[in-house]
Amino acid sequence: MTARAVVTGIGVVAPSGIGAAAHWRTVLAGTRRTGPITLFDPATYPTRYAGEVTGFDATGYADGRQLVQTDRWTHLAFAATRLALADAGLPECSPDPYGYAVTLASSSGGNLFGQRELQRLWGGPSRTVGAYQSIAWFYAASVGQLSIHHQFKGPCGVLVSEAAGGLDSLAHAVRSIRRGTPVVIAGGTECPLSPYALTCQLAGGLLSDAADPERAYRPFDTAASGYLPAEGGAVFVVEELGHALARGARIHGELTGWGATHDAAHTGPATCGDPAQYARAIRLALDRAGVGSDDVDLVLPDALGVPRYDRAEATALRTVFGDRPPPVSTAKPLTGRAHQGGAALDVATALLAFRHDTLPASAAPDEVAAGCELDFLREHRKPRNRVALVCARGFDGYNSALVLRGAAPAREDEDG
Template identity: 45%
Template sequence: MSARAVVTGMSVVAPNGLGTEEYWKSVLTGRSGIGELTRFDVSRYPARLAGQILDFAAEEHLPSRLLPQTDVSTRYALVAADWALADAGIEPGTLADYDMGVVTSTGQGGFEFTHREFRKLWHQGPQFVSVYESFAWFYAVNTGQISIRHAMRGPSAALVAEQAGGLDAVGHARRTVRRGTPLVLSGGVDSAFDPWGWLSQFATGRVTTADDPDAAYLPFDAAASGHVPGEGGALLVVEDAESARRRGAQQVYGEIVGYASTFDPRPGSGRPPGLRRAAELALAEAGLTPADIDVVFADAAGVPELDRAEAAAISGLFGPRGVPVTAPKALTGRMAAGGGPADLVAALLSIRHGVIPATANSGRVPEEYGIDLVTGEPRAAEVRAALVLARGRWGFNSAVVATAAAG
């Protein structure tokens, strides 16, 4: 019998809260982290709103030797890793180094770091480029830096699938635990708020140009006009349930019981998108039916055609208005690879506290969508199982099923 994969620690670094407690409080009270981007002058850009982390000072959390060699996204990841491991009660010597792995995802890499070094190359010459440019930009750097910092030498990986990547990382961590590794730290973190990174996001055609923070990112709303980019993410400690019991884990937030990923067919093929299939496969792996799911944490693109497609997948699987649907990322913006893991944290807390967060600002859901979007205020409910969905650009789909941990 395969090992059960439980979550024993987690942490969030998000525009509306640093740490799990602050993030969850913001999600329940509707406190937004969306405002005008201040990292550089955006006054001449058509899109100016972002989910930006404003109260993070890396030097307060990390040793000075790490600062010259890390992009802002890696700094977020390192701090989130510290907090998640502390939350799980993992200290040096708790487990052997080869019994702990790291699986992370980033969809954007070290944008700000590498573009700063490119400017040095062009304007000053190659001798001025940081030696750390050799790895600070790389998609695997978060996995590597966390592994080094915490002596986690077990099976590790780095996955890239844009917004879907964070859930893929958690799914891979679950698989790694079920294959015999006692503990895997997993999740996703992203940031791309330098001028190049900002333009690359706007070039997708999916970023809203609305200038009112409370009416910009409106998932599933009739007035949806695109999403607001965000930065940050979440990391979770995924652990073998028996190993966690033996070491006296401080708490178990829940269990990851199902995961699946699919890829959309080519445009114009006439075949449906793969999101519903991902959800069906994740439920099948979990041994659950749609009737067992108490809430869906939606991908929530905020683009009408994509919202319509996701609504069709949800209503087609669960029936019209057959399950509550929510999108906490309306308060943070889409955090690329960090969005899915942050939703998973919220899903596990919904299970623990018996409440479904509301989707901020959205309220005029087209009738033809056929979904029960939780709006206005959080909804009290018995939540035993949650489905978390994510879609990445170019056709990636991922689904994770989380439940309350078995006794």
């Protein structure tokens, strides 16, 4: 029989809050957590707003040696992983190292650490970089550091497909479980907030430069003008069902189907991705999950906030679901877009929605743009089938979709 993969731990460190409960309160209340960038002075940049993890103290999640060697992006991963393990009721260090693995998504790496070191190289008298520059900047740094710290020595890896990676990492976790690894840490965090990282994003021409932070990130809206960057994300404990049941673990939901495609075409400044390939990824996920169009309670879209991309995404969803798509909801305007961390955060939102028996109203749009006509959820609603579809696209043609089935709602005496 094919092994089944379930989520037993959720760890959130995001602009919406530290911990799954804080994130859910933000989503449910529709509270916007984007604001002026404080990690550096953005005064000379057209984009000066982002989603930051306020009140984050990395010393509570890693020791001084680890913090010196790593970037804030990895510090966020240390925190999210510890929260996920605690939520799952698993120890910090595995009693069976080769039965635990780490598979996270990554894209831009250790930006703040690299910024500091390169400024020292080119602007300081020493003309040197620190010993940990190559380690902290490296895109696989978080996976390596977590594997070492927690002694998770199973088949570890890193997925690099920009925002799509947050879903690809979970699909890879399911494959690892089906190949015999009972526990996999998956998901992703991001910190793209440094002068260098912001400059790279500005070069793509997709960032919002709106002066009003309340209106700066409005996907599918007539006022859509681009996205706001964000840090943070979510990490999950993905576990083989029998392993989870044997230890009496609380199950948040099951990962039942996924699909990934690539546009296989040049990405230029006026392109918006291929809706046909995006739709194919969604269909693959639904087919593998054995789920029909009418079974889906909620779609959490990529929601880039760039008009041509939003129209292409709406086209892909209508291609799959016809003229009666399932309810659509996005919380990204509340937090900003954390690339692979944002896709993982959408998975956390879906699981928490089923846990709390509430589909959250969408944070956007206010006025639906032409070509973006979908069934946006305007108020909270009870789920029917406890099935969610999470979609994500990565720059340069990556398309991913994930279908999950939520567990029964929590009892009143259960926290989170």
